[in-house]
Amino acid sequence: xxxxxxxxxxxxxxxxxxxxxxxxxxxxxxxxxxxxxxxxxxxxxxxxxxxxxxxxxxxxxxxx
Numbered sequence: 001x002x003x004x005x006x007x008x009x010x011x012x013x014x015x016x017x018x019x020x021x022x023x024x025x026x027x028x029x030x031x032x033x034x035x036x037x038x039x040x041x042x043x044x045x046x047x048x049x050x051x052x053x054x055x056x057x058x059x060x061x062x063x064x
Contacts, residue, residue: 001026001042001050008038009060017042018059025053028060 008031009015015028030041040060044050 001044001053003040003042003058005038005040005060006036008035009040010062014062014064016061016063018061019053020057020059022059025049025058 003017009028011028011031013027016024017026017028019025024045026042026044028040029043031038032041033039042058044053
């Protein structure tokens with residue numbers, strides 16, 4: 001999945017993407033594009049549910 005953000009998020013196995021109910025939906029694998037509004041590549045945990053996330057607000061958090 002490719003997302004757009006206003007801030008540069010963390011990357012790697014500890015950078016987790018959550019939905020509005022705080023359910024884990026994936027992991028950040030890359031950040032690219034302009035510094036002010038970068039794109040974030042996310043590897044979804046469940047590819048079948050990824051299509052249902054279109055248009056939803058998602059959150060990136062760092063979990064240890």
